[in-house]
Amino acid sequence: MNQRIYNPEMECMDPEERRILQGKRLHETVVHEYENVPFYRERMDARGVTPDDIQTVEDIEKLPFMQKTDLRDTFPFGLFAVPNDQIVRIQGSSGTTGKPIVSGYTEGDIEVWTEMVSRALAAAGADKDDVIQVCYGYGLFTGGLGAHQGATNVGAMVLPMSSGNTQRQLMMMQELGTTILCCTPSYAAYLGESIRDAGLVPGKDIKLRAGIFGAEPWTEEMRRHIEESLGIDARDIYGLTEIAGPGVAFECECKNGSHVNEDHVIAEIIDPVTGKQLPYGTPGELVFTTITKKGMPMLRYRTHDICTLHNEKCVCGRTTIRMGRITGRTDDMIVVRGVNVFPSQIETVLVKTPGASPHYLLIVDRVNNSDTLEVKVEMTGEVFRATDSLGEMQRLQKHIQSQIKSVVGIMTKVTIVPPKTLPRSEGKAKRVQDNRKL
Ligand code: DLL
Numbered sequence: 001m002n003q004r005i006y007n008p009e010m011e012c013m014d015p016e017e018r019r020i021l022q023g024k025r026l027h028e029t030v031v032h033e034y035e036n037v038p039f040y041r042e043r044m045d046a047r048g049v050t051p052d053d054i055q056t057v058e059d060i061e062k063l064p065f066m067q068k069t070d071l072r073d074t075f076p077f078g079l080f081a082v083p084n085d086q087i088v089r090i091q092g093s094s095g096t097t098g099k100p101i102v103s104g105y106t107e108g109d110i111e112v113w114t115e116m117v118s119r120a121l122a123a124a125g126a127d128k129d130d131v132i133q134v135c136y137g138y139g140l141f142t143g144g145l146g147a148h149q150g151a152t153n154v155g156a157m158v159l160p161m162s163s164g165n166t167q168r169q170l171m172m173m174q175e176l177g178t179t180i181l182c183c184t185p186s187y188a189a190y191l192g193e194s195i196r197d198a199g200l201v202p203g204k205d206i207k208l209r210a211g212i213f214g215a216e217p218w219t220e221e222m223r224r225h226i227e228e229s230l231g232i233d234a235r236d237i238y239g240l241t242e243i244a245g246p247g248v249a250f251e252c253e254c255k256n257g258s259h260v261n262e263d264h265v266i267a268e269i270i271d272p273v274t275g276k277q278l279p280y281g282t283p284g285e286l287v288f289t290t291i292t293k294k295g296m297p298m299l300r301y302r303t304h305d306i307c308t309l310h311n312e313k314c315v316c317g318r319t320t321i322r323m324g325r326i327t328g329r330t331d332d333m334i335v336v337r338g339v340n341v342f343p344s345q346i347e348t349v350l351v352k353t354p355g356a357s358p359h360y361l362l363i364v365d366r367v368n369n370s371d372t373l374e375v376k377v378e379m380t381g382e383v384f385r386a387t388d389s390l391g392e393m394q395r396l397q398k399h400i401q402s403q404i405k406s407v408v409g410i411m412t413k414v415t416i417v418p419p420k421t422l423p424r425s426e427g428k429a430k431r432v433q434d435n436r437k438l
């Protein structure tokens with residue numbers, strides 16, 4: 001395996017030198033945005049800030065934030081900073097409600113994005129000898145084409161499978177000897193389950209050795225589960241449509257956070273309520289500024305993702321800051337009886353519980369003006385077959401309930417369901433069903 005640093009000059013740059021480079025690129029981006037995007041110029045004017053006020057990374061705090069609603073309000077072209085004839089690609093968010101979120105890329109923007117993904121793949125050792133199976137969806141979603149571009153760029157043989165049709169995915173994986181898998185972690189877990197059900201043996205029938213998983217939150221326990229079931233090295237990759245797509249940050253072999261591609265973006269952590277910057281090591285909302293993007297630059301874009309940034313040196317040799325796992329979102333967080341609950345907290349409990357599988361569904365409801373949270377959890381096949389008495393089932397439910405209570409702080413109703421009865425996702429898993437909003 002040829003794990004390597006794709007661009008040592010940028011990835012291992014002296015941090016002070018990088019800060020100067022970031023300041024210069026930030027200034028250029030602000031000038032470009034001010035001159036070409038009336039929406040943003042008005043924002044800056046209203047704040048009394050001019051491009052000349054932004055010369056260093058420290059000046060970034062003078063800039064206003066951008067939000068998802070700004071993209072919706074200016075849909076589709078309002079935030080483009082170049083004429084439409086210079087835009088060569090449109091990608092979009094995986095779709096929530098209302099208008100979609102679209103981003104426009106110039107040829108240069110695609111090159112930058114491709115390099116960011118290449119860095120992630122190279123860190124996992126991908127090269128021309130690999131067969132990379134991309135099962136992220138192809139289309140407006142950035143996962144498929146993003147991973148595809150990076151995989152092509154490192155010279156691998158690319159299998160553009162897109163999402164879905166698990167039997168065909170497995171057949172191709174076997175026949176073509178796939179070595180690296182790119183998909184969501186929940187789909188990786190499902191593939192692991194399907195491989196076992198098909199009686200295939202990882203390492204013998206399946207040649208997978210690494211996986212680059214992202215697009216949704218996952219945990220260390222989930223990583224272990226996937227690594228064991230597929231017999232691979234599982235790496236995290238982070239990104240969002242508004243900034244580039246996958247590759248904004250990625251894990252190296254140390255698996256101690258994802259290295260942010262700081263020569264292309266500036267990351268900040270802010271207090272989601274006050275909007276003030278928080279120091280390294282403190283969890284808060286992640287905010288990104290693009291400093292090389294030309295088509296649709298984003299300045300201080302609030303991601304709503306909650307995580308922590310770390311600037312301690314990484315032994316891999318990269319000098320870029322690392323972001324910890326996304327522990328939740330300021331917006332998809334569920335508040336149950338006044339308590340903030342993150343699906344990842346519940347997942348951590350489930351994957352640690354013998355007999356429980358990582359397939360679960362949280363159902364939030366309101367009964368007699370009081371919130372209820374039901375956790376539907378699948379048992380593994382072995383335990384389900386062995387658990388024939390009602391008493392045994394109740395004991396497991398009680399156990400999970402008390403573990404969740406100790407982590408999350410609230411009582412939940414835990415319902416054990418038979419294996420493979422909860423809906424499977426081929427893209428992002430839908431973990432929460434909030435009936436209160438209906
Ligand atoms: O999910 C881009 C992507 C594709 C990343 C493939 C990685 C792999 P969006 O559809 O715009 O873009 O969704 C972005 O997904 O703000 C996070 O909340 C979540 N997300 C993305 N990667 C991770 C990750 C793509 N590694 C939103 N861990 C982001 C946790 C992630 N959450």
